[in-house]
Amino acid sequence: MTASDRRSKADRIRHVLEAEGDAVAANTQGFNAGRYESVADLEAYEDLKSEARAIKKDAIERLPELIDELEAAVEANGGTVYIADDAADANAYVREVVADRDADRVVKSKSMTSEEIELNEALAADCDVVETDLGEWVLQLAEEAPSHIVAPAIHKSREAIADLFNERFDPDEELETAEELTMFAREKLGEQIADADVGVTGANFLTADSGTMALVTSEGNARKTVAATDTHVAVAGVEKVIPSVEELAPFVELIGRSGTGQDITSYVSLLTPPVDSPTLDFQSDETGPAADRDFHLVLIDNGRLAMREDDQLRETLYCIRCSACSNSCANFQQVGGHAFGGETYSGGIATGWEAGIEGLDTAAEFNDLCTGCTRCVNACPVEIDIPWINTVVRDRVNLGEDAELDWLVDGLTPDEEPAGLDPQKRLFGNFATLAKLGSATAPLSNWLADTGVSRRLMERFVGIDRRRDLPAFASETFRQWADGRPTVADPEREVVLFPDLYTNHVQVERGKAAVRALEALDVAVRVPDVPASGRAPLSQGMIETARRHAEAVADGLLDHVEAGRDVVVIEPSDHALFQREYERLLDADRYRALADDSYELFEYVYGLLANGASGDALASGDGRRLAYHSHCQQRTLGVERYTEAVLDDLGFDVVTSDVECCGMAGSFGYKQEYYDVSVAVGEELTAQFTADGVEDRAVVASGTSCLDQLDDLLERPSKHPIELVAPTARAERVSGD
Amino acid sequence: MTTDHTTLDRFTERLDDFDVSHTLTTPDGVPDAIEAVTDLPAVGVELPDSLGRLPESVETDPSPSDLEAAVTGVTAATLGIADYGSLVLPSTPDGAEPASLYPDRHVAVVAAADVVPGMSEALARLGDRFRADGGDAIVATGPSATADMGALVKGAHGPKAVHAVVVRP
Ligand code: SF4
Numbered sequence: 001m002t003a004s005d006r007r008s009k010a011d012r013i014r015h016v017l018e019a020e021g022d023a024v025a026a027n028t029q030g031f032n033a034g035r036y037e038s039v040a041d042l043e044a045y046e047d048l049k050s051e052a053r054a055i056k057k058d059a060i061e062r063l064p065e066l067i068d069e070l071e072a073a074v075e076a077n078g079g080t081v082y083i084a085d086d087a088a089d090a091n092a093y094v095r096e097v098v099a100d101r102d103a104d105r106v107v108k109s110k111s112m113t114s115e116e117i118e119l120n121e122a123l124a125a126d127c128d129v130v131e132t133d134l135g136e137w138v139l140q141l142a143e144e145a146p147s148h149i150v151a152p153a154i155h156k157s158r159e160a161i162a163d164l165f166n167e168r169f170d171p172d173e174e175l176e177t178a179e180e181l182t183m184f185a186r187e188k189l190g191e192q193i194a195d196a197d198v199g200v201t202g203a204n205f206l207t208a209d210s211g212t213m214a215l216v217t218s219e220g221n222a223r224k225t226v227a228a229t230d231t232h233v234a235v236a237g238v239e240k241v242i243p244s245v246e247e248l249a250p251f252v253e254l255i256g257r258s259g260t261g262q263d264i265t266s267y268v269s270l271l272t273p274p275v276d277s278p279t280l281d282f283q284s285d286e287t288g289p290a291a292d293r294d295f296h297l298v299l300i301d302n303g304r305l306a307m308r309e310d311d312q313l314r315e316t317l318y319c320i321r322c323s324a325c326s327n328s329c330a331n332f333q334q335v336g337g338h339a340f341g342g343e344t345y346s347g348g349i350a351t352g353w354e355a356g357i358e359g360l361d362t363a364a365e366f367n368d369l370c371t372g373c374t375r376c377v378n379a380c381p382v383e384i385d386i387p388w389i390n391t392v393v394r395d396r397v398n399l400g401e402d403a404e405l406d407w408l409v410d411g412l413t414p415d416e417e418p419a420g421l422d423p424q425k426r427l428f429g430n431f432a433t434l435a436k437l438g439s440a441t442a443p444l445s446n447w448l449a450d451t452g453v454s455r456r457l458m459e460r461f462v463g464i465d466r467r468r469d470l471p472a473f474a475s476e477t478f479r480q481w482a483d484g485r486p487t488v489a490d491p492e493r494e495v496v497l498f499p500d501l502y503t504n505h506v507q508v509e510r511g512k513a514a515v516r517a518l519e520a521l522d523v524a525v526r527v528p529d530v531p532a533s534g535r536a537p538l539s540q541g542m543i544e545t546a547r548r549h550a551e552a553v554a555d556g557l558l559d560h561v562e563a564g565r566d567v568v569v570i571e572p573s574d575h576a577l578f579q580r581e582y583e584r585l586l587d588a589d590r591y592r593a594l595a596d597d598s599y600e601l602f603e604y605v606y607g608l609l610a611n612g613a614s615g616d617a618l619a620s621g622d623g624r625r626l627a628y629h630s631h632c633q634q635r636t637l638g639v640e641r642y643t644e645a646v647l648d649d650l651g652f653d654v655v656t657s658d659v660e661c662c663g664m665a666g667s668f669g670y671k672q673e674y675y676d677v678s679v680a681v682g683e684e685l686t687a688q689f690t691a692d693g694v695e696d697r698a699v700v701a702s703g704t705s706c707l708d709q710l711d712d713l714l715e716r717p718s719k720h721p722i723e724l725v726a727p728t729a730r731a732e733r734v735s736g737d
Numbered sequence: 738m739t740t741d742h743t744t745l746d747r748f749t750e751r752l753d754d755f756d757v758s759h760t761l762t763t764p765d766g767v768p769d770a771i772e773a774v775t776d777l778p779a780v781g782v783e784l785p786d787s788l789g790r791l792p793e794s795v796e797t798d799p800s801p802s803d804l805e806a807a808v809t810g811v812t813a814a815t816l817g818i819a820d821y822g823s824l825v826l827p828s829t830p831d832g833a834e835p836a837s838l839y840p841d842r843h844v845a846v847v848a849a850a851d852v853v854p855g856m857s858e859a860l861a862r863l864g865d866r867f868r869a870d871g872g873d874a875i876v877a878t879g880p881s882a883t884a885d886m887g888a889l890v891k892g893a894h895g896p897k898a899v900h901a902v903v904v905r906p
Contacts, residue, residue: 077871134893135885151885158887178888186894187885194801210867220838220881220895227835245864249857252876264821264878266895270863272871276827277834282801290830 001422001673006463007671016339017676020155024147025338025684032327032660034261035379042257052250053383056318059242060308066241067299073211078274079295083238086302091122094200094233097296098325101231103127103631105199109135109222111202112149113300114235114323116344116357119200130192131532132221134185141168147337149346150259150323155336189221194282199229203236204296204320209244210221210543213297218254218262222269230279231294238299239308239317245270251320254381259322273297307356312392316352318382319598325349325376325386330632330661334680340369348376355393364397368674371665372539373632374576388584394541398425424463428667429540431707432549435505438473446472450590457689463674469712471506478504478511482527487515493522493612495604496560496707500571501532502704510719513726514570514601520617521608526565530556533574538581539666550577550585554594567598570722573666574704575600576633600634601722602702606642609649611621621652624698627689628654628721629710631703632661643702643721650725655694660687662701664709679713686713700724744819745903748852751822752901755879759901764789767846767904771811773796774844774900776882780804781811781844782833788813788846788904799836810840810896817852817903818859821878824901825859830875837877843896845877850903 001009041046071081086088098106106123108114110133120129120140129138133152136163139146146152154163158178165175165184175181182478184302201222203213213234215222226232242248256262276295279289307313326332327345329340336665337346342354342362348370355363381388398421427434438445449455455466464470478501494695497516503511515525534549556568569575578598583591599607609615626647630640647654663681668674689699689710698719701707710718752759760770767789780799781791795811796803804810812833816825824845828834837843853859859876866872881895891897 026780132894133885134883138885153885160884178886181886182883182890182893186892189894194805207867211866212867218881219883219885219893221893223834223838223875224894227838230824245867246857246860249860252860253856260884264823264876266879266881268876269873270867270876271828271873272867273873275834275873276832276833277873278870280801280804282805285800285802287800288833392879395761514851 001424001461003460003463004667006673006678010676012341013335013673014676016335019681020147020336020338021334023157024155025149028327028333028336029149030324031151031260035258035324035327036261038257038261040258041263041282042253049256049381049383052254052320053318053496055242055247055250058384058699059497060239060314062243063238063308066243067238070206070211070241074297075207077211077272077295079211079297079560079650081297081299084301085215085298087117090114090117090298090300091640092237093117093298094235095122095126097231097233098123098126098198098477101197102263103231105130105192105196106198106200106231107132107193107225108136108200109202109217109225110152111200111235112344113237114200115146117235117300117302119235121538130189130196132189134182134189134219134221134318137189138164145338147341147346148323148326149321149337158201175572179266193224193228196229198231198233199225200233200235202559203234203240204255205248206236206241207243207248210272212245212270212272213247214221215267215271216218216252216254216265216536217269218266219266223267225466226269226271226273226275227277228280228282230292231296232273232275233296233298234273235298235300238301238304241592248601248634251381253431253568255320255322257377258324258381259327261571289434303357310356311358313389315384316356316389316409318347318384319353319409320382323347324381327376328379329370329662330373330375330659330663330684331371331677333660334677335369340366340368348390349384351393353387355396357438360393360397362398363393365444367393367397369677371661371668372663373661374580374610374636375632375660375700377583377636388581390539391401391543392539395543395705398541400424411709423461424671425540425542427462428670429537429542429545431536433502435473435501439475439477439505443475444545459672463672464670465672467675468670469708471502471708473505474508476508478508479527479529480509481512482515482525485527486529488522488524494524494526494565496526496528496557498530498533498557498567498574498598499527500569500574501536502674507704507707507720508569509685510570513720513723515570517566517605517618517726517729521605521609526560528556528560534585535573535577536666538577543585546581547583547585550582552587554582554590558590558593561593563595567594568600568601568604570601570720572600572631572634573705575639576637579637598625600639601641601645602646603639606646609646615650617727618650619727621647623651623653625696626655626724627691627694627697627699629662629685629699629701629706631701631706634702640702647721652724656683657688659688662703662706662709664704664705669705669709678709682709686710690715698724739750744852744854745849747826747854747896748819748822749903750821754824755822757816757822757879757899759900759903760906761903763906764904767902768792770902771846774842775808775811776808776842778807779809779811780807780832780836780840782813782829782836784813784846789849798831804860805840806834807840807844809843809844810838811837811846812837814842814845814847815851815899816862817847817872818856818876819852821880822861822897823876825863826837826875826877828875829834834873834875837896841892841896842898842900844900844902846904849903852903
């Protein structure tokens, strides 16, 4: 990306933030909170997710066979099936159906697949097309695109909708409340549905055994769209087929809870069309026999069968489009689908859909908004590893890009990644090299980095936003400090403390504190000579570089593991890497060996205390009041509770944040084009930490990025919690205490 | 098939959660129970014998304009789903689907014996039926609703209020 591309991207995002950010945040955060509440009541939640995933996996594996079975079932019921290769093919077929029917008006219930093929545009020349979902109708009137895959108009406030209606329809009395707007729309749309000839719906699921389709809705417009028209056309991607009616159960239980946080939506229509209801002719005021009804199922490939052959993108086809990965995403919560989305789809999984359907270029436009925080991973009802799909697509984008080599960065970072790699990605991906150089030349490197001239150069050449403080490299690294240092003789246990990049070069104090805390609990500590984890290159989509790091880290640590030493990790994003992504980077045995024996620092301390070590050796909390922000990836693994438990046990009085992510996410917040999103996300966190009763609490956070973000946005300092817990001189504790 | 006490309790609790009011009655009490919650004009479809009969005031075989004018629609539900307080509404040649959809108030009559504990039990029953002779069912939970206009509003395109008449022998 050139400097001016970056600036215009930053401008675009800033515009969306300003125009739509508040409405999007209020809605998505409401859905997200609803999800937590609703799934908490569902006893078998985890089992249902696994069941749902297994059904989708099986269905996609057997897809050709299931499509045949579905086709036979629909035809036996009296319907017609058309399998369309692409959008043009599908649209041509629907146009034919509409022409045969001599239809003047087509009414539609909400369907993302019809948005994907741009069906409305294709039909517009032949007839009137009316969206009957209230949100879609608002967008049709406003000529805007959906900003969310389930609730398409969340970017519009009630006031904006009222203005739109009042201006367009000039009603006798100005419309104002949500109730008035809804009743007005209901009446207008009711008239349009009554004299429509063809009804178009999507389908959330199709069952091959019976030819039944499931439609998940709330308003009742899909019911009317089907009941009031004689000809029903359903458009659906081929991936919507599942084997049997019974297998709908986990999806029906999960889709509403995962998406908008409703236990179930008002209507789940299970239709085996043509439906058995009489036809309704509102003009002649007559009903007719159900036998007059006609049904067409248009099954659309449009890239899906190729995705099915693609080992990395295949999982995308499991997606049931519930929107959990949008609502749980801290970045999406700020910008919505107009910035975090492609031609049709939005949110985390959109990268997979858009890459498969539209191509890499479209996915590349917004893919960087996934920071890999993983907060969507546990929320996805079909257990898709959404961040991994984003990483893979980013890697493919990198490989496909042939930007010019940048002398500045190329000189800094000799690397085997493709020559055309974006210089910004190359810089952040090779942060290990930079950090080494930074420490070796500190404090000179820090002074240099801080001058106005070099900040301007950095912004221009690699897009590091100059409003961000840069990390200050320590001249003595953590490993240098630990080297040759005597540790506990005759210890209870032995650990290797992983010297992550940030602890080693920047946050050296938290490393020292971790050593002191572990030693106080009678644990001997070694700090091994191993390279960086590979988190930095992986974030930039540099999978091969990350793999080399992973192999080298495993080489360096597994000998210790074999010798009976436990691996302890301070940086949560590196601990998460060992637990999650290394599975994709290492062979299975090496991955398992390392994952099974590596622990997040507080998880380990908790284990020691639970197994009889005495907490007396650690600093006691004495009721000291703390505000704690755990790291996003730590929470996905469920290990943040150990920090909370240990702090609690030691007598600290802790309140915790409940935002999904701090918004910094490694390099993300440093990038010029994303600075504003990053700060908007961070402000949700700092709002919690400056609220009444919290504003005077000392701030602790586990992740490097979170600490960077908090330091930039809060007036008071923040520390890693180990620095409060380790036995130390009072002066070293959080200042101001 | 009998439904045990706890399943029925769970069903009525969940009806409450979704703002669906209900009456428990016997087949003989059905006409009165319906009448008590019916505002006129009312349309509906004949109930299966085991569920009692419609009150005289409910007009069957409605024309499209009757549907539009009706304030109340009365239809039978084939199943109730206890975990969700859902009523499973069939589409029938005599027009159960439009009668349950167009009027502002829907009154659903369901046999206590047809209340199943959860979603899997409901779909197991429907699966056999759909495979044998097609068929349609709306799993309806609470009134129709939308949040698209900036706040939750009941009665988007479908009914604003729902009442269940649960029939015990
Ligand atoms: S990827 Fe998962 S969470 Fe995201 S929309 Fe699809 S099913 Fe929902």
